[in-house]
Amino acid sequence: MSEEPKGEVTRGARALVVYPNMRGRGDLDPDARLEEAKGLALAIGLVVADAIAIPIREPRAGTLFGEGQIQNILVACELNEAELVIVDGSLSAIQQRNLEEKLGRKVIDRTGLILEIFGERAATAEGRLQVELAHLDYQAGRLVRSWTHLERQRGGFGFLGGPGETQIEADRRMIRDRMAKIRRELEQVRRTRGLHRERREKAPWPVIALVGYTNAGKSTLFNRLTGAEVMAQDLLFATLDPTMRAIRLPGVEKAILSDTVGFISDLPTQLVAAFRATLEEVTAADVIVHVRDIANPDTEAQKRQVLDVLADLGVLTGQEDEDEGERLAIPIIEVWNKWDLLGPAHAEELRKAAEQREGETVVPLSALTGMGCEHLLDVVGAKLTVGSKLYSFVLPAADGQRIAFLHARGDVVSEEAAGEGPEGPELRLQVRLTERELGRFNAL
Known part of the structure; x- marks a missing residue:
């Protein structure tokens, strides 16, 4: 059978989950992997029609599965009226294309499914940038039929929903330019996050x-x-x-x-x-x-x-x-x-x-x-x-930031007036602090 995949796959579509069980792969047993893959499909609003594990001794370069196994998958699709096949493993671009031609259905792999979930769930600007970068990296070497996620405001990246798949081949230079721009924006986010973290460490x-x-x-x-x-x-x-x-x-x-x-x-x-x-x-x-x-x-x-x-x-x-x-x-x-x-x-x-x-x-x-x-x-x-030691500090009474730090991060055993100092009235504090908190205090 060699027809093009049928139509657009949307939420509520019936999916067949297939786990290629290869020796020595991962820590989870096949049943657990199938349950996890079904959970991933449900998380994106699909209906899991059936889930099967298929043992693979030697992966086929062009299709991953053997011809007989592909026919078994096709029969399972027909029996369960599945519109989508989810392969709980990694597929190359050529394997994905060949499986779609042989099954006459949309095929996505584990990476594509997780990217779709992340695309819908990312709520912050940083999260959306990170997911888009990951998706572009994933799609860069593939024969892309749809690159409409750059035109849409919704989450998700084109496997499910949206305006429909079109036979548009992504321009590689545009992908590289977009990825470079996202990386620059993410680098700025990381610098900002680093500054926030430094402030928290001092707080x-x-x-x-x-x-x-x-x-x-x-x-x-x-x-x-x-x-x-x-x-x-x-x-x-x-x-x-x-x-x-x-x-x-x-x-x-x-x-x-x-x-x-x-x-x-x-x-x-x-x-x-x-x-x-x-x-x-x-x-x-x-x-x-x-x-x-x-x-x-x-x-x-x-x-x-x-x-x-x-x-x-x-x-x-x-x-x-x-x-x-x-x-x-x-x-x-x-x-x-x-x-x-x-x-x-x-x-x-x-x-x-x-x-x-x-x-x-x-x-x-x-x-x-x-x-x-x-x-x-x-x-x-x-x-x-744990591991805190008793330290003695003499601080200006007006040094609210450092006094507040000791009260919040340490166990203040005693606090008393210590007379006048160069900057006015001073306080003497006996405080239990861990070495880490002492280091943060000294950095204030």
């Missing part, structure tokens, strides 16, 4: 970053702890742009909680690079809260994916120690979320496992019900104040 508030696999419950926990109304749905990539809110902690007057984009296995390389600036927020955190969906059968594999990304960001030092294993550059608290979904026996088994974890801080909780959230705040507060 009297620690930063706590929520990280985790997509759909682990980070935004639900963020809303629970801050009283905010950040989008929190049972969808992959419900959060794309970092959101920050102030919270109070035991022993810490004020802290900033940051919600970040969810991690995922096989994240397209274009997006890893494009979202670097967003994830840089994690590297400036005082404490990282790693939120895990402990009820998910693949929670351990998801944890490895998250730690791999954190290692790439430099959050893990990568230095091995015989007794401690891999040392952490930033303290990490592991939250075992969705505890309410566990049966009693499973919960008791995990509770014992958590207690036996040496050198790790584990907090079981349910962001949905609130169980364990108060304990998490206690643990975070303790992390922020």
Whole structure:
């Protein structure tokens, strides 16, 4: 069969999800990968008609799948009335084109699907720039039938919805010029973000970053702890742009909680690079809260994916120690979320496992019900104040910024008048501070 793909694919279209199961690929098992791929399709408003895994011993250069396998996919499409085929893997331009000709349907791969989701969800100017750059990078080497996203105001980049596909071949020079312009704009965004981060480091508030696999419950926990109304749905990539809110902690007057984009296995390389600036927020955190969906059968594999990304960001030092294993550059608290979904026996088994974890801080909780959230705040507060030492400072009473910093970031043991100084009345303060906070104080 060699006809052109049929028409425009829109939201609500029926899709067949196909996972090419190649040996040694990824940490998730085929069933978990299929479930994740179905979640990606649902996140963009598609109807998953069916999902199948196809074992591949030797990938075909022109089509990825063998002829017999392609016929099986075609039969599944006909039986399920699927208008779209989603291949949960990476397709070259020629493979995508050949599969579309043989199946007579639109075919997109994992990268294209994730880019479409990101295109719809990015809310800030920076997020939209990052997604557009990633999409252009992805499309630059492909036979592009539609480049209408530069003309549209909606999110998304042409796989779904929009004014319809046209047979327009993208001008490569225009793509390069547009990418160069976006990179310049993003560089300005990074410089601005860096200035904001420097200001925050001088400001009297620690930063706590929520990280985790997509759909682990980070935004639900963020809303629970801050009283905010950040989008929190049972969808992959419900959060794309970092959101920050102030919270109070035991022993810490004020802290900033940051919600970040969810991690995922096989994240397209274009997006890893494009979202670097967003994830840089994690590297400036005082404490990282790693939120895990402990009820998910693949929670351990998801944890490895998250730690791999954190290692790439430099959050893990990568230095091995015989007794401690891999040392952490930033303290990490592991939250075992969705505890309410566990049966009693499973919960008791995990509770014992958590207690036996040496050198790790584990907090079981349910962001949905609130169980364990108060304990998490206690643990975070303790992390922020661990290792503090007592210091004595004599400051001008008029130095409001530095005095406020000591009250907010340290434990002020005593404060008394110290007589007159060169700049007027002075105060003597005895304050417990960590080395990191002392360094920030000295930089003020």
